Amino acid sequence: MTWRRDKTLWGLTLGLAALLLLNFVVPDWFTNILTLSLARGSVALGLLVLWRCGLISFGHALYFGFGAYTVGLMSRYLGITDAFLTIACGVVTAGVLAYGLGFLLRQYRGIFFALLNMAFSMILYGVLAKLEELGSTDGISLEATTYLWYAPLGAENKTALFVFAAILTWGVAVLVHLYLRSTLGHMTTAVRENEIRLGYLGYSGERAVHAKYVISGLLGGFGGAVAALTIGHVDPDSMVYWPVSGDFVFIAILSGTGNVVAPFIGALMYELIRTYAFDQFPGIWQLIMGGTLLAIIMFLPNGLWSLVERRRSRGGPGSADRLQAREEEA
Amino acid sequence: MNAIPRTRFMALAAALAVSLAAGAASAQTVKVAVPTFLTGGGAPTYGVPAKNGVELVVRAINEGTLPAPYDSVGMAGRKVDLVVYDESGGGTKQVTELRNKVQKEGVDVVAGYISSGSCAAIARVAEELQVLTLLSICGTPRIFEELVKEPKYLFRIINHSTGGNVGAAHYVVRKLRGNVKDGYIGINQNYAWGQDAWRDFNLAMQTLSPEFKPARKQQFPKLFSGQYGTEISVLLRAKEKLVHSSFWGGDLEAFIAQGTARGLFERKTFVWPVGEITAHRLGKKFPNGQLARGPYGLYAEGIDTPLNKWFRSEFRKAYKQSPSSPAYHYADSILAAKYAYDTAMKANGGKFPSTDQVIKALEHATFDILAAKVKMSLGKGHQAVTSDRWGYAEWDDAKGEIVVRDVVEFKAECVNPPEGVNAAEWVKGGMKGAKCD
Numbered sequence: 001m002t003w004r005r006d007k008t009l010w011g012l013t014l015g016l017a018a019l020l021l022l023n024f025v026v027p028d029w030f031t032n033i034l035t036l037s038l039a040r041g042s043v044a045l046g047l048l049v050l051w052r053c054g055l056i057s058f059g060h061a062l063y064f065g066f067g068a069y070t071v072g073l074m075s076r077y078l079g080i081t082d083a084f085l086t087i088a089c090g091v092v093t094a095g096v097l098a099y100g101l102g103f104l105l106r107q108y109r110g111i112f113f114a115l116l117n118m119a120f121s122m123i124l125y126g127v128l129a130k131l132e133e134l135g136s137t138d139g140i141s142l143e144a145t146t147y148l149w150y151a152p153l154g155a156e157n158k159t160a161l162f163v164f165a166a167i168l169t170w171g172v173a174v175l176v177h178l179y180l181r182s183t184l185g186h187m188t189t190a191v192r193e194n195e196i197r198l199g200y201l202g203y204s205g206e207r208a209v210h211a212k213y214v215i216s217g218l219l220g221g222f223g224g225a226v227a228a229l230t231i232g233h234v235d236p237d238s239m240v241y242w243p244v245s246g247d248f249v250f251i252a253i254l255s256g257t258g259n260v261v262a263p264f265i266g267a268l269m270y271e272l273i274r275t276y277a278f279d280q281f282p283g284i285w286q287l288i289m290g291g292t293l294l295a296i297i298m299f300l301p302n303g304l305w306s307l308v309e310r311r312r313s314r315g316g317p318g319s320a321d322r323l324q325a326r327e328e329e330a
Numbered sequence: 331m332n333a334i335p336r337t338r339f340m341a342l343a344a345a346l347a348v349s350l351a352a353g354a355a356s357a358q359t360v361k362v363a364v365p366t367f368l369t370g371g372g373a374p375t376y377g378v379p380a381k382n383g384v385e386l387v388v389r390a391i392n393e394g395t396l397p398a399p400y401d402s403v404g405m406a407g408r409k410v411d412l413v414v415y416d417e418s419g420g421g422t423k424q425v426t427e428l429r430n431k432v433q434k435e436g437v438d439v440v441a442g443y444i445s446s447g448s449c450a451a452i453a454r455v456a457e458e459l460q461v462l463t464l465l466s467i468c469g470t471p472r473i474f475e476e477l478v479k480e481p482k483y484l485f486r487i488i489n490h491s492t493g494g495n496v497g498a499a500h501y502v503v504r505k506l507r508g509n510v511k512d513g514y515i516g517i518n519q520n521y522a523w524g525q526d527a528w529r530d531f532n533l534a535m536q537t538l539s540p541e542f543k544p545a546r547k548q549q550f551p552k553l554f555s556g557q558y559g560t561e562i563s564v565l566l567r568a569k570e571k572l573v574h575s576s577f578w579g580g581d582l583e584a585f586i587a588q589g590t591a592r593g594l595f596e597r598k599t600f601v602w603p604v605g606e607i608t609a610h611r612l613g614k615k616f617p618n619g620q621l622a623r624g625p626y627g628l629y630a631e632g633i634d635t636p637l638n639k640w641f642r643s644e645f646r647k648a649y650k651q652s653p654s655s656p657a658y659h660y661a662d663s664i665l666a667a668k669y670a671y672d673t674a675m676k677a678n679g680g681k682f683p684s685t686d687q688v689i690k691a692l693e694h695a696t697f698d699i700l701a702a703k704v705k706m707s708l709g710k711g712h713q714a715v716t717s718d719r720w721g722y723a724e725w726d727d728a729k730g731e732i733v734v735r736d737v738v739e740f741k742a743e744c745v746n747p748p749e750g751v752n753a754a755e756w757v758k759g760g761m762k763g764a765k766c767d
Contacts, residue, residue, distance in 0.1 A: 029433035032426065129521055129553065136522035137553065138450045138470060139421055141477050154458055231425045233451040238420025275430055282415045283368050 008177050011261055016170040023162060028155055033275065035162045035230045037267040038169045042223035044251040044263035045176055046216030051257050052180070053212055054192030055109065059117030060248050062124055063094040063220025065240030068228035069128065070094070070221070072140040081146045083164055083229060090225030091218050098217020099210075106210040118242055128236040139235025142228065158230075165226045169264070172222060177260045179215065188212060250289070254296055256303020265304055359411040360404070360671065362388070363437040365424065366660065367444055368416040371554075375579050375607050376444045376656045380466070381414050382649050383641075383657030384441075387664045388412045390644070397636040399698065405671035406682050410664075413437065417444060421451025428452050432459045438685070439464065441663040444656070446470040446523055453477040456484050462670075462685055464663040467656060469494070469523060471753035474709030481712040483685075485692060487666045487704060488659055489716055489746060491523065492530045492753040494603040494623040495576075496745040496761065497718035499534035501620065501738055502572065502601060503542075505720075509599045514572040515545035517561055519553040519581060526754075527576035527603060533757040545570050556584045562592055571598055578604045583612065590617060605723075609732050610654040614725050616732060621723050627655035628734055629719045630701035637665075638701040652731065662699040669697045705742060708749050715742035741765065 023031060043064050050057055067090035074080040074089060105116055129137050144157055152160050179185045187208045190198045195205040228234050238244065247270070255266025277288035300306055364384050367377030388410050390396045394403035404410060413435065415427065424443075431437045440456065441464040443449050449468035454477060456463040463484050465473065469491030478484055502510055514535065518524035532544055545568055549561045562585075565573060577585055582605060589595055595617035602608075605621035606628050621628070630638055631652075641661065645653040653661075670692040674683035677691060693711035697704055704714045721737035744766035747756035756762070 027433055029429045032429050032433075036422075036426065126552075132522070132525055136525065138446050138472070138522040141450060141454055227422065231422050231451070232454055233421050233425065235421040235447050235451060237447060238422035238451075241420070244420075271426075275426075278416065278427060279430070285416065286369060 006177075006181075008259055008261065009174060011259075012170055012173050012177070015261065015264075016166060019166045020163060023159065028158065031158060031162050032230065033271045034268070035158070035165050036227060037264060037271050038165050039223045039227035039230060040248065040251060040270070041264035041267035042169060042172060042226070043220045043248045044255060044267055045173065045260060046219030046223075047248055047252040048255075048257050048260070048263055049176065049180070049188070049212050049219070050216050051252060052188035052192065053209055055209065055212075056114050056249065056252075057117040057216070057245070058114045058242070058249065059119070059121035059245050060216065060220050061240050061242065061244035062117065062121035063098060063217045064224035064227070064244065064248070065121070065124055065128070065234075065236070066094045066097055067091065067221030067224025068234045068239045069134070069140075069224075071225045071228040072135070072142055072234035075142040076135075076140050079143070081143045083145050083147050083161070086145075086229070087168070087222065087225040090228070091221045094221020094224065095214055095218040098214045098220075102210040102213045102217075105213060106206045118245060121240060121245055122242060125236050125240045125242075128240060135235070137236060139233055139239075141233050144232075145229050161229055165230070168222075168226070172219065173260045173264070176215070176219070180260070184208070184211065250293055252303075253293065254303055256300075256305035258302065258305035258309055262303060262305035269304060358408060360406070360408045360439065360667075361411045361413065361435070361437040362439045362441055362664070362667065363413045363415065363431045363435075364660070365415055365417040365427070365440070365442040365448070367418055368414070370418040371580055372418065372444060375611065376467070377417070379607075379654045380442070380444065380656040380660040383645070383653060383659075383661040384412070384414065384664055386641075386644055386648055387661040391664070391668055397640050400637070400665060400668055400672075402672060405668050406675035408682065417442070417448055421447055424448045424452055425455050428455055428461075429459065432461045438462065439667050441667055442466050442660060443468050449473055450477060453484060457482060459483075460685070462667075462688060464666055466659045466663045470526065474713050475752050481709060482689060485666070485706070485712045485714075486709070487663045487699070487714050489624060489718065489742070490708075490713065490753060491526055491603075492747065492757065493715070493718055493742075493745040495527050495530035496534040496757065497623070497720055497740050498574065498601045498603055499531055499538055500740050500745065500766070501720035502535065503538045504738060505736060506572065506599065506620075510539075510542045510572045513543040513545055513570040514574060515548065515565065515568050515570040516574045517549040517551070517558075517565065517585075518574070518576050520550040521553045524550065524553070524576050528574065529754065530757050531574045531601070531603075534761065537757070537760045554581060556581065558585050558588050562589055562594055565589075565598060566592065566594060572601065573598050574601045574603075576603050578607065582608045586612065586615070586617060590615070595619065606655045609723050610652075613732060616723065616725070618722065618724050620720060621734075623655070623718065624716055625701040625719050625739075626658035627653065628723065628732055629655075629721070629737070630658060631734065633701040635698070635701060637698060641700050658700055662704075665699050666692065666697070666704070669695070707742075708746065710749075715746045717742050718745045741767070 043060055047060060070090040070093045071086040074086050080086060101120060105113060108116055128134050145161055147160060187203060191205050191208050198205050251266045251270050254270055255262035273292055277285035281288055366380045367373045392409050439462045443465050444467045446468040449465050453473050457478055460483055465486040471490040471492050474481060516528045518528045535542060549564060551561055600619040602621045603623050609616045609621055609628060625633055670688045674687040674691040678687055695706050702716045704716055706714050708715060718740045719737055721734040723732050724735055726733040744764050747753050748763040
């Protein structure tokens with residue numbers, strides 16, 4: 001498929017344009033939700049990359065928190081508030097951590113992989129919650145974000161952050177999409193379907209998993225860094241604790257693995273459902289979230305993205321096969 | 331096949347459209363949002379009593395049935411529109427919810443927050459959103475000392491945590507010299523609140539009576555660990571008779587159950603700066619010792635102000651139990667809001683005041699809360715100080731509830747740092763400028 005005919009690239013670019021325009025019409029609180037969705041969507045995108053190999057992680061809050069705390073600690077101890085620099089550092093540190101842990105984790109599959117990830121994330125949680133230097137359970141508050149020489153205040157800062165995050169996320173999503181289209185990217189499915197055969201073909205399944213793990217770590221760090229700037233505060237309970245990892249898995253299930261755009265739609269839906277459940281049913285909002293998840297699993301097992309897929313491939317014999325083929329291809 | 335996805339798309343689109351229609355702020359009410367734990371572990375001990383306290387007082391304000399000086403209807407003449415919402419889920423969720431409440435629903439006042447983590451997370455956001463925010467419980471002194479040094483919209487209507495722990499040290503030195511002659515030991519949860527509480531208590535003890543020595547090693551079990559077998563063994567072996575513990579909630583209940591079984595409380599005297607709520611819940615099972623903090627909950631029994639008498643009897647009538655300290659703290663922040671609105675209206679010639687005028691009325695003010703007087707004297711007029719009461723808790727068979735004996739009240743100026751002095755530095759530096767008679 002050539003670049004020009006790649007619908008996903010077009011979709012992403014149109015989506016970016018729409019987001020930037022939307023910024024002028026929607027109220028401030030909605031911009032905040034959009035920025036957060038971009039951050040959480042990025043982490044879910046990392047889960048999507050792993051999921052394509054048949055792996056699921058119950059501990060990606062580890063990278064999310066690592067990225068977030070890198071930003072928080074830079075603000076607290078070094079006084080660095082520049083968005084470019086802090087996000088870059090958040091991504092790199094999370095990537096380095098993923099590379100290191102990858103040597104161990106790439107040997108595991110299935111539930112062992114999922115829970116080992118969770119174990120590592122809880123180690124980070126324990127360390128953060130205990131050390132006063134790292135803010136303990138109260139966390140660390142960030143100074144206002146700056147963008148090179150541009151230092152806006154209040155609502156203007158939030159708008160700037162949104163525009164900044166939207167453009168960066170667009171870049172990240174495009175890169176991941178191109179990667180998934182490449183030979184290395186296609187190996188994801190091979191790992192899932194038959195890893196032994198992949199080995200006989202001369203590729204190392206473990207290395208493929210390691211590469212994908214690092215990518216998902218980088219994405220986790222990116223999401224965490226953006227979330228930290230959006231919230232203006234990092235704390236272990238809402239950044240690293242295991243239910244946070246659960247939220248990412250929730251978003252991944254909600255979105256489906258069909259396309260790199262899906263996690264962002266899923267993240268936005270997640271935020272909206274949560275906001276309204278919180279508003280309307282303050283005592284039982286978790287029940288609404290759980291009910292939504294159950295409904296998605298029962299009625300849309302391939303996530304929200306399957307709605308888009310179904311529209312594309314309406315009718316005709318073999319549409320299910322085509323759906324499958326497109327999913328692999330995308 | 332086609333129709334189903336389409337209707338789903340419509341549903342999604344409709345949800346989005348509804349979500350975008352920003353709720354207009356109603357003109358003729360004061361909209362007050364109250365975050366408190368409605369779900370999770372904090373709900374039964376803190377969240378629900380807090381919600382009950384708020385609802386009771388707001389109802390009375392709207393009917394004009396509160397005792398003087400709060401006997402007028404509404405806040406600055408306008409009825410209160412109350413929105414109670416959940417505080418669980420950590421700082422990220424709270425920041426997002428605060429934005430939603432202010433920017434989407436147009437609330438005028440936010441009064442609440444239990445956890446220090448929530449307060450730390452939302453402090454700067456409240457300033458950015460320019461919404462009058464009254465913090466009800468969260469104890470950390472860092473709010474005005476580190477996070478928001480030039481507060482305008484943010485207030486706290488309760489002593490910060492230093493006051494409670496310094497008060498504890500005063501009480502020990504005055505009343506419990508016999509129990510402390512072999513020194514004292516601490517068991518605190520290993521997180522911000524536990525670490526701060528021990529530091530404040532220990533330094534205050536060293537300032538007041540350096541002859542009493544802390545144990546060589548303190549216990550810092552993990553937060554929410556629930557199992558304290560090893561720690562209880564260490565405490566039982568320790569020579570120190572006096573134990574400082576800032577445990578709270580489920581951890582404190584578990585600790586008491588496990589300690590009672592091993593006879594811990596017959597051999598040690600405990601100082602519990604936030605034990606009041608647990609005493610409330612455990613009743614007869616709560617070991618006789620001392621507990622805490624300020625003139626709230628159990629400690630407000632016997633304080634004869636009309637407001638306090640009204641609150642205790644109405645609360646009992648409505649909820650069939652006596653009010654615990656979270657009920658007091660939350661109700662107090664609503665009273666603070668009413669005080670500020672009413673005073674600002676008077677200063678404004680009887681017209682409804684602007685937010686800036688309300689803020690001005692509250693800064694540096696002195697006013698009545700349920701069972702005490704509050705002075706907004708720290709944090710540039712944004713952090714309250716109140717007196718602090720300590721005493722023994724004892725089960726009273728005749729009354730069928732816990733009563734407090736040997737109460738000593740310490741003045742606000744005795745247990746709090748003077749304005750402009752960092753709380754931790756103040757305790758470290760020997761509590762200079764404290765006025766204790």
